[in-house]
Amino acid sequence: MPPPETLYRTSYEQNGFLIHPEPIFPTAVVEKAVEQIDAVRRGEYDTGRAPRDSPWKPGDDPNTLCKIEQPQFASFGLREILTYPALGHLAAEITKASMVQVWWVQLLYKPSTPPGLASNTSVGWHQDRSYWGVWEKDSELFTAWIGLSDVTEASGPMRFVSSSHKWGFRTESDFFEQNIDEQRKGIQVPEGEKWEEVAAIMLPGGVSFHDKLTFHGSGSNHSGSPRISLAVHMRTQNSRPVEDRRAGLTEFIDKHDLCPVIFRA
Numbered sequence: 309m310p311p312p313e314t315l316y317r318t319s320y321e322q323n324g325f326l327i328h329p330e331p332i333f334p335t336a337v338v339e340k341a342v343e344q345i346d347a348v349r350r351g352e353y354d355t356g357r358a359p360r361d362s363p364w365k366p367g368d369d370p371n372t373l374c375k376i377e378q379p380q381f382a383s384f385g386l387r388e389i390l391t392y393p394a395l396g397h398l399a400a401e402i403t404k405a406s407m408v409q410v411w412w413v414q415l416l417y418k419p420s421t422p423p424g425l426a427s428n429t430s431v432g433w434h435q436d437r438s439y440w441g442v443w444e445k446d447s448e449l450f451t452a453w454i455g456l457s458d459v460t461e462a463s464g465p466m467r468f469v470s471s472s473h474k475w476g477f478r479t480e481s482d483f484f485e486q487n488i489d490e491q492r493k494g495i496q497v498p499e500g501e502k503w504e505e506v507a508a509i510m511l512p513g514g515v516s517f518h519d520k521l522t523f524h525g526s527g528s529n530h531s532g533s534p535r536i537s538l539a540v541h542m543r544t545q546n547s548r549p550v551e552d553r554r555a556g557l558t559e560f561i562d563k564h565d566l567c568p569v570i571f572r573a
């Protein structure tokens with residue numbers, strides 16, 4: 309039987325994602341991260357610095373998807389979970405990288421839709437690469453999605469389309485699409501391939517990884533409690549900003565307190 313790290317790597321390479329449903333972080337680290345997320349959502353920033361401009365701001369509708377860009381800018385506690393060693397080690401194991409850096413983070417808080425209200429918390433099918441034109445095309449980029457609540461089928465888990473990272477770069481992505489069943493019908497599945505979804509069910513402290521070309525999305529939350537997560541965008545040594553520019557999503561990559569290097573061989 310090969311060691312688990314080999315199985316993880318093979319699974320990630322074949323499917324374009326890896327789900328680690330068991331916690332990789334101690335309970336205390338997870339609980340602290342949840343407290344910090346609540347503080348950032350209230351607009352309380354212990355670093356004295358705000359997150360980047362975001363689609364959701366403190367005081368916005370609590371029943372809508374809360375997406376806050378670079379929340380670790382505002383919270384020392386969130387920097388702690390990002391640099392917890394198990395995260396960097398697992399990221400390096402699946403990619404065989406000699407260096408892994410966190411270059412962008414999104415706080416994604418998906419409230420449970422109250423009965424009688426129409427849900428608007430779905431995440432449309434997309435490939436992350438569609439939003440990452442600031443990086444050279446062949447850059448090795450991927451995402452770790454950290455679950456900080458119990459992620460069940462009812463809570464609108466992320467769903468990955470198996471092996472879709474082998475379908476090439478496509479144009480049908482739309483993160484903000486709400487009618488995801490209809491959107492799916494417009495996504496052309498290549499000849500000989502099939503649309504096979506796998507839900508990223510996990511315990512608090514679990515994590516999944518997905519490739520920049522893997523199609524993914526999620527439905528609404530009807531679990532009765534919020535689905536709380538951090539989407540942590542990472543890169544390896546095999547990545548380069550277009551024209552080596554520091555702008556937009558690459559603006560902060562030289563600031564390692566904000567965008568930490570979490571693994572070095």
Ligand SMILES: O=C(O)CCC(=O)C(=O)O
Pocket residue numbers: 416431436451453465466524525526537539540
């Ligand atoms: O949280 C979700 O449902 C989607 C997250 C996502 O698109 C990502 O992590 O790249």
